[in-house]
Each structure stands twice: as structure tokens, then as C-alpha cells.
Amino acid sequence: xxxxxxxxxxxxxxxxxxxxxxxxxxxxxxxxxxxxxxxxxxxxxxxxxxxxxxxxxxxxxxxxxxxxxxxxxxxxxxxxxxxxxxxxxxx
Numbered sequence: 001x002x003x004x005x006x007x008x009x010x011x012x013x014x015x016x017x018x019x020x021x022x023x024x025x026x027x028x029x030x031x032x033x034x035x036x037x038x039x040x041x042x043x044x045x046x047x048x049x050x051x052x053x054x055x056x057x058x059x060x061x062x063x064x065x066x067x068x069x070x071x072x073x074x075x076x077x078x079x080x081x082x083x084x085x086x087x088x089x090x091x
Contacts, residue, residue, distance in 0.1 A: 058080060
């Protein structure tokens with residue numbers, strides 16, 4: 001299989017429909033993982049460094065940032081918690 005054909009097939013597979021809730025959950029997990037790595041030494045030094053952050057762990061990451069981080073960690077926790085909130089209904 002050529003590279004172009006593999007890319008085309010991958011692009012077709014990647015065109016999935018996501019609900020707004022599922023999309024927010026994906027973003028929350030991605031941000032939680034990023035923040036866990038970024039603040040590992042100051043906020044999560046006691047946890048396993050290879051810990052896989054899942055959706056159920058995102059609130060724990062936000063809590064750890066608030067308890068053990070500084071001002072930047074506090075703001076990051078606020079942004080992370082906003083992703084966990086359901087999107088307000090429009091209409």
C-alpha cells in the first residue's frame with residue numbers, strides 16, 4: 001500500500017461524528033494528561049510518572065493542581081474544570 005493511499009484510508013476512518021459531550025471529554029482528557037506531565041514534579045511527584053490519565057481522573061488532576069500548585073496551576077485547574085462542566089443549553 002502506498003503512503004498516499006494509506007493516508008486517504010486513515011482520513012476516511014477519522015471522519016467520525018462526535019457529540020459535543022464526547023468532544024469535550026476528549027479535550028478534557030488530553031488537557032488533563034498534558035497538565036499532569038507539566039506539573040508532575042510540583043503537584044504529583046508521589047504518583048507513578050507513567051500513570052495514564054482517563055476521564056475519571058481529570059477532576060483528580062484539577063484538585064491536585066489547586067492543592068499543590070501555584071497561581072498558574074490554579075488557573076489551569078479552572079480551565080480544566082470548565083471542560084468537565086456540561087455545556088449550557090442554547091435556545
